[in-house]
Amino acid sequence: AQTVTQSQPEMSVQEAETVTLSCTYDTSESNYYLFWYKQPPSRQMILVIRQEAYKQQNATENRFSVNFQKAAKSFSLKISDSQLGDTAMYFCAFIVIQGAQKLVFGQGTRLTINP
Amino acid sequence: DADVTQTPRNRITKTGKRIMLECSQTKGHDRMYWYRQDPGLGLRLIYYSFDVKDINKGEISDGYSVSRQAQAKFSLSLESAIPNQTALYFCATSDFYGTEAFFGQGTRLTVV
Numbered sequence: 001a002q003t004v005t006q007s008q009p010e011m012s013v014q015e016a017e018t019v020t021l022s023c024t025y026d027t028s029e030s031n032y033y034l035f036w037y038k039q040p041p042s043r044q045m046i047l048v049i050r051q052e053a054y055k056q057q058n059a060t061e062n063r064f065s066v067n068f069q070k071a072a073k074s075f076s077l078k079i080s081d082s083q084l085g086d087t088a089m090y091f092c093a094f095i096v097i098q099g100a101q102k103l104v105f106g107q108g109t110r111l112t113i114n115p
Numbered sequence: 116d117a118d119v120t121q122t123p124r125n126r127i128t129k130t131g132k133r134i135m136l137e138c139s140q141t142k143g144h145d146r147m148y149w150y151r152q153d154p155g156l157g158l159r160l161i162y163y164s165f166d167v168k169d170i171n172k173g174e175i176s177d178g179y180s181v182s183r184q185a186q187a188k189f190s191l192s193l194e195s196a197i198p199n200q201t202a203l204y205f206c207a208t209s210d211f212y213g214t215e216a217f218f219g220q221g222t223r224l225t226v227v
Contacts, residue, residue, distance in 0.1 A: 045216075
């Protein structure tokens, strides 16, 4: 079975601090994409960052970066210089490229950035 | 206009009623999905479709049915709604390679 686990239901940091959200996943496939999605109170699902499993280099998008450890099946999200607008639910997800492609989500982490 | 549109945005219905949630997309994608979001459980897959003639059950399909009326339209039905189907429902689409999923704005469904 393909699963995603986010072990931190809630996190809270002060504005401008750096925060890391954890994610582990399980799959027997070798070719897949990993994602972090942000869901603000508006409930819109927003893609934050994507990582191709075949790439060793960690993806970065401005203040957002990932630490992808394929052997450990770990995919953490680091937010640098956190801002009030980063307050949201964050979901880790992955999709296998071949075969029946189903986007599988973790349970989510509620992140609060305090002023 | 949004690429993926869900209607209604919010709905309150009574136990035992039939309800349909609709999804339409302008992305031109063949792959469409229905997810349910509950606190602490993340998004769970209800049904997915890879083209008009291909419908597949997800992990929590019991109590739900779907219809793929066209490439752009994918509807989710609750034949006889029950309170534990109260949740936030999302429709999503993706391209063939699954490089990104595009989500609708969600439907907040409350069954009383």
